[in-house]
Amino acid sequence: MTDDTDRHAQKMAKKKAARDKIMATKTEEKGLVIVHTGKGKGKSSAAFGMIFRCIAHGMPCAVVQFIKGGMSTGERDLILSRFSDICQFHTMGEGFTWETQDKTRDTEMAQAAWDKAKELIRDETNRMVLLDEINIALRYDYLDIAEVVRFLSEEKPPMTHVVLTGRNAKDELIEIADLVTEMELVKHPFRSGIKAQIGVEF
Numbered sequence: 001m002t003d004d005t006d007r008h009a010q011k012m013a014k015k016k017a018a019r020d021k022i023m024a025t026k027t028e029e030k031g032l033v034i035v036h037t038g039k040g041k042g043k044s045s046a047a048f049g050m051i052f053r054c055i056a057h058g059m060p061c062a063v064v065q066f067i068k069g070g071m072s073t074g075e076r077d078l079i080l081s082r083f084s085d086i087c088q089f090h091t092m093g094e095g096f097t098w099e100t101q102d103k104t105r106d107t108e109m110a111q112a113a114w115d116k117a118k119e120l121i122r123d124e125t126n127r128m129v130l131l132d133e134i135n136i137a138l139r140y141d142y143l144d145i146a147e148v149v150r151f152l153s154e155e156k157p158p159m160t161h162v163v164l165t166g167r168n169a170k171d172e173l174i175e176i177a178d179l180v181t182e183m184e185l186v187k188h189p190f191r192s193g194i195k196a197q198i199g200v201e202f
Helices: 002-024 043-056 074-082 103-122 134-139 145-154 171-176
Strands: 033-037 061-065 087-091 128-132 161-165 179-182
Touching: 033 043, 033 171, 043 061, 043 074, 043 087, 043 128, 043 161, 061 074, 061 103, 074 087, 087 103, 103 128, 103 134, 103 145, 134 145, 134 161, 145 171
Parallel strands: 033 161, 033 179, 061 087, 061 128, 128 161
Antiparallel strands: none
């Protein structure tokens, strides 16, 4: 047992030394462009996790929701009731595209959300801005991907993090992003007839 313990300690010591050597080379800080995409659940949930980290660290931040309408969600209700002094929250959509069925209206709403997003990103006091479901607006060409990429590349303040969520992220967005995570769908209760549930989906 002692031999196993010693071998484990030696192995971990070597791993730590290697890890410390790698970490010593990571000295830069910058505002990241972060993309959460894919068919799996958790894209917005993970993004809100980062927003709540910012709030916990006293860092001003903001959320713009591009598609989701005025329905109550846990994240929105919590931020508006307890943290509106440090996190601005703007729900700019009117519901999922298959519910609205009005491309002209959806395009107008997406453009208004993008205008608000640009305003919030340009404000350097915001350390993070979450653009929730913007990838859906980009997928349906409610927004011009070239304009979004140009703005993020040329006008985003150097220390501002921008998180963009939604399925089917455009290749152009993935290309300029610093961090891209694709959520893979392995299993989902919806396929077994189970509806979206409070505390899990909203």
